[in-house]
Amino acid sequence: MKLNALLRSPWVFHLSTGSCNNCDIEVLDCLTPRFDIERFGMLLAGSIKHADVLLITGSCNRQSVERLKRLYEQVPKPCLVAAIGECALSRGMFIHSYNCPEPLDKIIPVDVYIPGCPPKPEAIIAGVVKLIERVKAKT
Amino acid sequence: MIYPLYLLYLIVYGFILTAALGLLASWVDRKVTARVQYRVGPPVLQPFIDIAKLLGKETLIPAGASRLPFLAAPVVGLAGVILVSTLLWVNDIYPEKSFLGDLIVVLYLLIIPSLTIILGGFASGNPLASLGASREMKLVLAYELPFVLAVLVPVIKSGFSISIGEILSFQAENGATALSLAGFLALIVVIMCMQAKLALVPFDIPEAETEIIGGPLIEYSGAALAVYRLMKNMLLCTLPFFVMILFMGGLRFDGIHLLYGVLKFIGLVALITVVRNTNPRLRIDQAVRFFWGPMTLLAVIAVELALLGW
Numbered sequence: 001m002k003l004n005a006l007l008r009s010p011w012v013f014h015l016s017t018g019s020c021n022n023c024d025i026e027v028l029d030c031l032t033p034r035f036d037i038e039r040f041g042m043l044l045a046g047s048i049k050h051a052d053v054l055l056i057t058g059s060c061n062r063q064s065v066e067r068l069k070r071l072y073e074q075v076p077k078p079c080l081v082a083a084i085g086e087c088a089l090s091r092g093m094f095i096h097s098y099n100c101p102e103p104l105d106k107i108i109p110v111d112v113y114i115p116g117c118p119p120k121p122e123a124i125i126a127g128v129v130k131l132i133e134r135v136k137a138k139t
Numbered sequence: 140m141i142y143p144l145y146l147l148y149l150i151v152y153g154f155i156l157t158a159a160l161g162l163l164a165s166w167v168d169r170k171v172t173a174r175v176q177y178r179v180g181p182p183v184l185q186p187f188i189d190i191a192k193l194l195g196k197e198t199l200i201p202a203g204a205s206r207l208p209f210l211a212a213p214v215v216g217l218a219g220v221i222l223v224s225t226l227l228w229v230n231d232i233y234p235e236k237s238f239l240g241d242l243i244v245v246l247y248l249l250i251i252p253s254l255t256i257i258l259g260g261f262a263s264g265n266p267l268a269s270l271g272a273s274r275e276m277k278l279v280l281a282y283e284l285p286f287v288l289a290v291l292v293p294v295i296k297s298g299f300s301i302s303i304g305e306i307l308s309f310q311a312e313n314g315a316t317a318l319s320l321a322g323f324l325a326l327i328v329v330i331m332c333m334q335a336k337l338a339l340v341p342f343d344i345p346e347a348e349t350e351i352i353g354g355p356l357i358e359y360s361g362a363a364l365a366v367y368r369l370m371k372n373m374l375l376c377t378l379p380f381f382v383m384i385l386f387m388g389g390l391r392f393d394g395i396h397l398l399y400g401v402l403k404f405i406g407l408v409a410l411i412t413v414v415r416n417t418n419p420r421l422r423i424d425q426a427v428r429f430f431w432g433p434m435t436l437l438a439v440i441a442v443e444l445a446l447l448g449w
Contacts, residue, residue, distance in 0.1 A: 005192035009185065036178040038169070041185050046352035049199060049360035052192070076197040076360040 003078060006052050007132045009041040010080070013051030017068050017104070019058030022118040023085035027055055029121040037125065053080045053128075059087035059094045060104050072108045082131060083110045084124060086117040111135070152232075153225030158369060161376035162186040164408045168375065171412040186372060190365050198361035203264035212259030213359070213366035219251030220370050224377045230303040231380075231389045237304025242294065245303065245381065246287065249336070252370055253279045256338075256345070259367070260355025271354020274423050275345035278335055281430040282342075286332040288438035292316065292325035293385045295445040307389050315388040321444035326386045328438045330407075333378045334414060335426070337371070341418040342426055350420075379407035 016024055030037050031044055045051045048071050060068065072081075083104050086092035094100045104110060112134075114127035165186045173180025200206055223245055230237050253275060260272030293316045294301055297309035306316075316322035335342035346354045356367055383389055383403050390400035421429065 005188055005195055009188045009192045033176050033178045036173070036180075038173060038181050039179045041181055041188060046348050047357045049358055050353070050356075050364065052196075074199070076199055078196070 003135060006078060006080075007135060010053045010128075010132075011043045011045040011050055012053045012055050013045045013048055013075070015054055015056050015068065015071060017056060017058035017064040017088070018061040019085065019087055023057035023087070026118045026121055026124060027057065027084060030124055035121050035125060042128075048074045049076060051075050051079065053082060055082050055084055056088050056104060056110075057084045059091045059097075059100045060102065060107060061094075061097075061099045062101065065102075065107060068107065080111045080131060080135070081108060082112045082114060082128065084114045084127075085119060086115060089113050089115055092117060148229050149221065149225050152228035153221040156228065157221070157224040157373050157376050160404075161369075161373040162190070164375045164379070164404075165372040167405065167408050168412045168415075171409055172416055175413070175416045190369055193360075193365035193368065194362050196361040198363050199358075201264055201358050204358065205262045205264070208258050208262035209358075210363060212255040212262060213363050213370065215258075216252045216255030217366050217370045217373075219248050219255070220373045220377060223248035223251075224373065224380070227303070227377065227380055227384060231307065231384060232392070234304035234307050237302045240301050241303050242290070242301045242306070246290065249378075249381070250279065250283070252374055253336070255370075256355045256367075259359070260345075263355070263358035265358045267351045268355050268357045271345045271347070271351050271357070274347075275338070275355065277423050277427060278338075278342065278345060281427040282332045282335040282434075285328050285430055285434040285438040286336075288435065288442055289325040289328040289332070290385060292321050292438075292441050292445045295442065296322065303384060307384060310388040311391070315386060317386040319445075320449045321441045322386055324437055324441035324444070326382070328434050328441065329382055329386065330410065331434055332430075333382060334411060335430070336378055337374055337411065339411060340415040341421045343415075343420055344423050344426055347420060375408065375411075379404055379411070382407060 014024065014027055029035065042053075052075075054072070054075060056068070058064065083089055087094065088104050091097070091100045091103055105113075112127050112131035114124055116123050119127070163183075163186075166181070166183055169185065170180040198210075200209060226241055226245055226248070230241065257272045257275050257279075260268040260275065293306050293310075296316050296319065297306045300306060300309070310316060317326045338344075338346050346356070351357075356364065359367055380390070383400070387403050390404070391397065
């Protein structure tokens with residue numbers, strides 16, 4: 001019941017953990033009139049306390065991992081996490097970097113992976129729809 | 140034996156009817172906004188789903204917050220809105236139940252939501268929330284003066300009556316206040332003040348999502364945020380209804396007047412939305428200057444004209 005309402009009104013919070021900004025721009029594209037994710041009740045939340053879905057981009061470098069953990073603890077539960085872009089999935093080209101010791105899903109639980117460098121807005125929307133279907137099938 | 144009846148009014152008119160209409164009005168607001176921006180917009184039930192979702196989420200209390208004011212503020216605000224909308228509905232449906240001075244009670248109760256937002260913002264202990272709360276305080280000081288002056292116009296028009304029922308029955312006999320020159324000027328002032336009371340663009344200075352990320356509401360989550368959102372959505376029904384009662388003859392249930400009433404309500408909500416979509420945000424000093432300058436002047440002129448009988 002709780003999750004059902006959440007899936008019909010997921011407010012997304014956009015969190016960059018050291019990305020090159022490309023994925024962030026593609027995330028913002030989803031909010032434009034062309035894609036209009038408010039059709040599905042999604043809103044971009046300004047404050048982490050209002051968020052339901054974390055959209056995480058970037059390669060999780062040492063500086064941002066601490067902030068990432070702190071922000072994840074501040075999201076009111078239940079919440080979902082979407083990893084967007086190659087860096088958030090597997091650290092991409094930074095996989096051998098001294099500064100990116102662990103991929104995102106070793107740090108916090110990830111519910112959906114959206115690959116691409118950067119993923120298209122269509123791909124992001126398709127990924128979120130898959131996430132919604134999977135959670136619905138579970139409950 | 141009369142108390143259960145008032146409790147019924149409080150629950151049915153004050154809460155259920157106002158909340159349903161308010162959530163619907165907030166859907167109209169979001170849908171019109173979406174259409175203005177060439178988007179499709181959310182489905183009709185979206186505001187209801189948002190509230191239901193927020194009620195099911197965890198309520199976090201920040202470490203530096205004062206617990207009691209932080210959690211009590213939204214509840215007190217919601218109670219204030221329920222009380223004021225009960226008064227308005229009961230006056231509109233049964234004008235003979237009006238009591239002397241209920242207009243003054245309504246004016247006082249309409250400040251409570253703003254006060255609770257200030258209280259909640261300061262209690263949350265977040266610097267951005269405190270900033271938003273202090274801006275809200277300045278905004279309240281700015282718009283109360285022209286608002287009360289403009290509300291005087293229907294009072295003078297109806298022969299110095301301070302009960303809503305008498306103002307309504309006067310309008311039913313002699314036509315709406317807004318049809319006279321003084322009433323029209325006062326209506327313009329009241330619509331501007333309503334925009335500021337609802338904290339919508341151009342007067343969304345306390346919340347300023349792109350600047351201070353929601354202001355006083357920044358630390359609220361879960362059920363507390365749901366109560367605040369419900370309060371704001373209910374205000375979106377209560378304030379246009381208040382303006383309708385004072386200036387447009389209220390909502391009448393006889394025949395074609397019901398249709399006019401609904402059209403007046405939707406028209407006011409759509410006007411608020413269009414104003415909010417076609418204006419940039421003002422700075423707080425500009426807003427104070429706007430309300431204490433042109434708006435107060437306009438309200439004073441309207442009061443003078445009303446005294447002269449225009």
